[in-house]
């Protein structure tokens with residue numbers, strides 16, 4: 001490709017981004033843009049799928065049949081989100097199998113919050129309320145991301161996420177007005193999930209490795225800190241409404257900013273969990289690998305059967 | 317409990333144990349689409365369980381809800397058929413159970429749509445559509461696994477063998493059910509046997525699987541005499557209600 005041609009393509013790409021029009025799979029895009037979208041989408045897809053585990057952990061033990069069906073439907077939705085995102089990412093020419101292989105090899109990441117254990121029923125409430133709540137803040141923002149298939153997947157996913165957040169909050173609400181044991185269970189879950197939820201938005205803007213470039217490409221539309229603040233501001237009144245206390249002594253309303261000030265995240269813990277040293281990193285990955293390995297004979301059988309059918313059709 | 321209440325309870329227990337078992341697959345399936353499909357089937361069985369258990373409680377008239385019936389009875393009071401409570405095993409075993417049950421239930425619930433009990437008929441009408449879809453799906457899997465690779469053939473065959481002793485119970489009726497069948501409320505299960513055999517034999521043949529000989533049958537579910545597996549299923553299912561009795565969730 002001639003240099004001027006290359007420049008022309010780059011200029012067209014830049015102009016499209018500037019004009020807020022979407023980049024589509026067939027459009028020319030810079031290599032590092034492609035890599036960046038793929039990294040983000042595959043990470044997002046893996047998060048949906050690995051996120052099924054801490055919640056799936058409570059499906060057989062849900063306290064009522066109604067709660068059980070809601071939770072099953074919710075976890076099933078997450079599998080669906082994983083599917084949308086894998087297919088959106090496949091438009092960039094990498095297969096789902098390759099993305100999963102990268103996950104198993106420890107090269108691709110997923111949201112580190114899923115490396116914490118879900119210990120009590122209240123954790124199911126806290127996950128829906130806080131983890132899905134934080135995911136929504138991020139995903140709403142990503143509905144305007146510059147890569148077309150990603151943006152469309154986000155629109156679809158956001159429609160389902162608000163139900164996820166509501167069912168979680170509803171669980172917490174019932175617990176918070178329940179017995180002393182239930183209240184304590186709810187407060188304990190909030191204590192354990194609060195800080196990891198804030199970590200979901202990633203490092204401070206200044207320290208975020210991929211942020212600046214992603215913002216420039218309009219792949220990322222708002223900064224980590226902006227999104228985190230939005231989440232805090234919308235969640236604190238919800239906690240107060242049901243009489244739960246966020247485990248942050250520094251939390252207070254800042255009249256001047258019209259927002260909550262909150263304490264510093266334990267970034268050392270964040271780095272540890274991200275780099276594989278959280279309480280459940282190994283368990284989550286082992287679970288996913290085992291499911292894949294145990295299903296190998298099933299997938300082989302499907303392929304063999306299809307092959308036989310094709311051969312029979314051709315022979316006929 | 318009167319006859320119809322016992323009958324609704326039995327169908328509710330069938331659906332509940334199967335739904336609970338299927339739900340164990342979520343996040344363990346052989347691929348993501350299958351996780352979603354298994355969750356769908358599990359949700360159908362759970363929905364069915366809730367309708368039948370609610371109705372059983374209503375007829376009993378002692379104020380027991382679907383949750384009281386699901387979470388506060390012990391093994392001997394559960395009246396599901398044994399096949400429904402068996403562990404999920406490998407995917408072949410899960411599919412074997414599912415297919416043998418679906419092949420029974422699709423025509424069974426179709427017949428039950430004509431029940432003289434309006435509520436039973438209405439539940440059956442809702443359920444029968446799901447059953448047809450379940451049957452198409454599980455039949456398809458039996459064929460693909462049976463006629464897939466050597467390994468899948470063997471696993472599918474093992475699954476069928478594993479389930480076969482529990483098939484006889486599908487066609488048996490306790491006295492209360494016979495009385496209900498005479499009144500047009502329940503369905504004579506034995507009448508469905510020939511059709512079931514025809515369906516199953518055709519599928520096994522297409523799947524290149526062999527049909528086991530009818531031999532030793534294991535039975536007792538309707539009398540509350542279960543396999544040892546049910547106790548463990550219940551200890552998971554009932555954990556919260558047993559650990560924190562009498563609360564709202």
Ligand SMILES: [Fe+2]
Nearest residue numbers: 048077078081
């Ligand atoms: Fe999701």
Ligand SMILES: [Fe+2]
Nearest residue numbers: 078132161164
């Ligand atoms: Fe969600």
